[in-house]
Amino acid sequence: MKVLISGTASAAGWPAPGCGCASCARVPRGRSRTSVRLDAPGVPPGGPVPHLPPGDPGPCLTPDRPVPHVTPVPRVGPVPRVPSGVTVPHGDLPSSGFVVLPPSGGSLPPGYQARSGPDGLTVTTPDGLRILYAAALPALPFPYATTGPAEEPDMVLVDVLDRPERLGDLRRRGLVGERTHVVAVDVDHRVPTEAELARRTALWGVRTVPDGTVIDLRDPPPTPPLLPRRTLLLGGSRSGKSAEAELRLAAEPDVLYVATGPSGEGDPEWSRRVRAHRDRRPAHWGTAETTDLAGVLRSATSPLLIDGLGTWITAVFDECGAWSGGEGLDAVAARCDELVAAWRQTRVRVVAVSDEVGLGVVPHTSSGRMFRDALGRLNQRLSMESEDVGLVVAGRLLGPI
Structure with a gap:
């Protein structure tokens, strides 16, 4: 017919x-x-x-x-x-x-x-x-x-x-x-x-x-x-990178949303942000709140949306006691190595959101500079292991890059 x-x-x-x-x-x-x-x-x-x-x-x-x-x-x-x-x-x-x-x-x-x-x-x-x-x-x-x-x-x-x-x-x-x-x-x-x-x-x-x-x-x-297996989306604050990531996977039958940031308990402003993201996601998506990204990538059986790497590395700095430098930074580097290895070998479609830290001013504190450098290096490494990388500016996708 x-x-x-x-x-x-x-x-x-x-x-x-x-x-x-x-x-x-x-x-x-x-x-x-x-x-x-x-x-x-x-x-x-x-x-x-x-x-x-x-x-x-x-x-x-x-x-x-x-x-x-x-x-x-x-x-x-x-x-x-x-x-x-x-x-x-x-x-x-x-x-x-x-x-x-x-x-x-x-x-x-x-x-x-x-x-x-x-x-x-x-x-x-x-x-x-x-x-x-x-x-x-x-x-x-x-x-x-x-x-x-x-x-x-x-x-x-x-x-x-x-x-x-x-x-x-x-x-x-x-x-x-x-x-x-x-x-x-x-x-x-x-x-x-x-x-x-x-x-x-x-x-x-x-x-x-x-x-x-x-x-x-x-x-x-x-x-x-054929869609890319690994996608890394970069952007500044309020650039629309999370919305672009959600758009990428919107028509998938099953998606696991991996939230790496805090739940917002005790912080009304952050709670509103978390709630806005949650309300925007399809009701049939699953959610995991974890910093074990390597473990999630290794065990996943459905597409993943990781939001985002900036809050993840902040949590890793906390867990490793790395804000003052020293051995804590070595522990952060090891966690990043583990994440990159899992990202490289994943068998599911994954879209990750990260902050582009190379366009702002140089942080005036040593801890700020350590954070910027660690996240910038991680972005570079994941970019090299991704089929698709995009930069989101003012709600518009610039790329692939």
Whole structure:
């Protein structure tokens, strides 16, 4: 069965009419609101496909987050006109009618089944193929089944800019596998550029396609790019390096977040920082609070996010009594050697965050200089053992470096 993805943007499109943001100003080719049409074998072509009144945003996810405008089911008709400026190779479009997904009213043609649940709307075609529109849909105005076991769909249409962790949860529960076509929809100016959209979706194993793309579900999905096993992200204070690290692993089914800093007990300001990080992470991620990074790297069976090396080396200085120098510094060096060796041999994907200490002023205390030198040397060594190293400045990734 073939699927025509005639639109891929959110309700307002990209660029959004009248929007003066930088993203809308530099998008190279416009995208229209999400509209996905399924080949309906055996359904004869009909008349024109009706649409909702112009300007009607359709039903809403939340008062301020509209569902993309779609044609209600049943909307069966000839192959729709592809948006201007989009070229579809001749012969790729099926000649039979279409059923439009997701629906907003009406009933399904014979042989089609639909199930609305917490993961979104699943439509099953007469030949048994399943397409999941992964969105929290409002109550639908016609009887859709809401029971029955969830099965792995053949295609998932997902707004990964909203919640990429939703895709990770689907993978964790076995609803997205290697043969699932995963396509980004509802894209818009929440991402600064098309290039950044492509970068993120590549990290998440999601396909980004232009409007007018036809996908044959009988074909296997493209092989995802090979992702780096070891990634080191550097940046200054409040640079956005932790958010970038979380973004890297957001669509993974299982992640262990390794927190190396103090819990914040007795320090309200630090507690707020810790809580903000915790609230930002997907609920299905695990958490380990430890300074035994070498042990975690050796025993890990799922991807790791280590945040971060600056607080880790601070704790190691405390544990080794190294702030006054002497033998304590030798103990710190030994712990760093152990960490580098484990990092070099790890078999899981790992993203680590560290402070770039080489851009500031020279610390005026000897302990400050010792800390700076130890962390700077550790950053250099881990960088040399990493497939991917990036510098984050003012929320933007500069790199790889």
